[in-house]
Amino acid sequence: MKAIVLHKRGLDGVSLDDLPAPDCPQGWARVRMVAASVNRVDLYMRDNGAGITHDLPLIMGVDGVGEVIEAPGDSGLASGDRVILYPYEFCGACRPCLAGDQPLCHSARILGEHRHGTFAEQVVLPARSLVRLSPHADMDQAAVLGVAYLTAWRMVFGQMPAAPGRTVLVQGAGGGVAYAAMQLARMAGAQVIVTTTGDDKLAHFRNLGIEAIDYRGQDVPKAVLRLTGGEGADLVIDNVGERTWAASLRSLARGGHLVTCGATTGAHPSADIQRLFVRQLSVHGSTMGSLEEFRRLIRAWEAGGFVPLIDRAFPLAEMSAAFDHLEDPARMGKILVHIA
CATH class of the missing domain: 3.40.50.720 (NAD(P)-binding Rossmann-like Domain)
Structure with missing residues (x-):
């Protein structure tokens, strides 16, 4: 699969690579990515990354949407379902998780920061980190909700x-x-x-x-x-x-x-x-939000409460240009990346 990989810090440390498809552990789901968005943290990871526990090389990208390829039978998900990715991999068992505040999970890992992210043709993550979208959902708009919104x-x-x-x-x-x-x-x-x-x-x-x-x-x-x-x-x-x-x-x-x-x-x-x-x-x-807050956000968007502003879209192969555009003072709103 193709993926945007951070190998080292700096402008020349990011490349579009061909990688094997990731393994999908029991209880996890495999998603074919359709679109993602560029976030300020992507530039931070590229240029610094201090204070974020991670290893290089690392697939970049924090949020996005896609279609389920495979999912566990008890997850309520089926092949072909459109889903939006909750940006956290969380344990579900610690005190914050049990209180419904997943961002404070003792072992939380954010996609594209602590573990491989969404700038890839496939992503695997626990099924509980996927939220099903309507078959008629605007995938471009949904792709920019996971971090900024x-x-x-x-x-x-x-x-x-x-x-x-x-x-x-x-x-x-x-x-x-x-x-x-x-x-x-x-x-x-x-x-x-x-x-x-x-x-x-x-x-x-x-x-x-x-x-x-x-x-x-x-x-x-x-x-x-x-x-x-x-x-x-x-x-x-x-x-x-x-x-x-x-x-x-x-x-x-x-x-x-x-x-x-x-x-x-x-x-x-x-x-x-x-x-x-x-x-x-x-x-x-404040850092992102809980899974319940994510569901409320999605419901508000699906009900027409707001329309995300997308400044410009880039293909995955033009990620360098997308990063440059994020730093353009004239930019307003979100930058979209089309993956499939």
């Missing part, structure tokens, strides 16, 4: 759920997770404010009826206060890190919540502890 779902509906009467600020809203968070918060009925830059991006959000702040030309906290009658945002979604951290904290209303899932511009901002305790702010870390 699942991560955004937990951020938007977690500790401080977005709802009518609440204000949500989304930092850097052109990226995959941030754009998804904007859509989900809007679906929930919250007032949504985004930060971005560039005339095209600003116009895009404003044409959707969303307040958009140009973070290069405006003071973000002052603009948020103006748009909220001096109150600030109840919830701030931030996956940027050091560059936006101070503005995110200063944009919060008293008692507000900041949720972070990334640190692409640095992981060690000022904690601003006095602001935290004086205004009784909360900071929450």
Whole structure:
């Protein structure tokens, strides 16, 4: 089978290889991959990978969709079923798993990070990590849900759920997770404010009826206060890190919540502890979501609650170009990879 394999760090460490089809252990399922999406973590794995336990060579790719080739008889799956891959291989027996919080599984392994991933013609994984899709599902849209939209779902509906009467600020809203968070918060009925830059991006959000702040030309906290009658945002979604951290904290209303899932511009901002305790702010870390949250996300999408934004699609053989496009400042939304 063909697969995108990371052999070493750097631009020249990734190649399209021909590999034997993987073995399928008892109780696992084999999936013929149809499509996947490119995520920021793919670039991190290519260029660094520090802090993620893994061995090279490694098949890249975290999420995706496909069709079942073989599955255990007691799984409820049959050959030909269309499925979306839950990005975790989890034990199902530890305390977090039994509580339904699979991302905190003591032995969780994320596809494309800790184990072989989805940029391949075939993937094998435990049958419990597959969710059946409708035969009429749009496979391209489904392929981009597993990381960006699942991560955004937990951020938007977690500790401080977005709802009518609440204000949500989304930092850097052109990226995959941030754009998804904007859509989900809007679906929930919250007032949504985004930060971005560039005339095209600003116009895009404003044409959707969303307040958009140009973070290069405006003071973000002052603009948020103006748009909220001096109150600030109840919830701030931030996956940027050091560059936006101070503005995110200063944009919060008293008692507000900041949720972070990334640190692409640095992981060690000022904690601003006095602001935290004086205004009784909360900071929450978030990584993807549970299997139940994944099912809720899929149901919301199937019901038409939102339509994932796909910026561009590439064939598997053009993965290098797909990685380059992920770093294009003009990109907005998700990048799709067609595998079959």
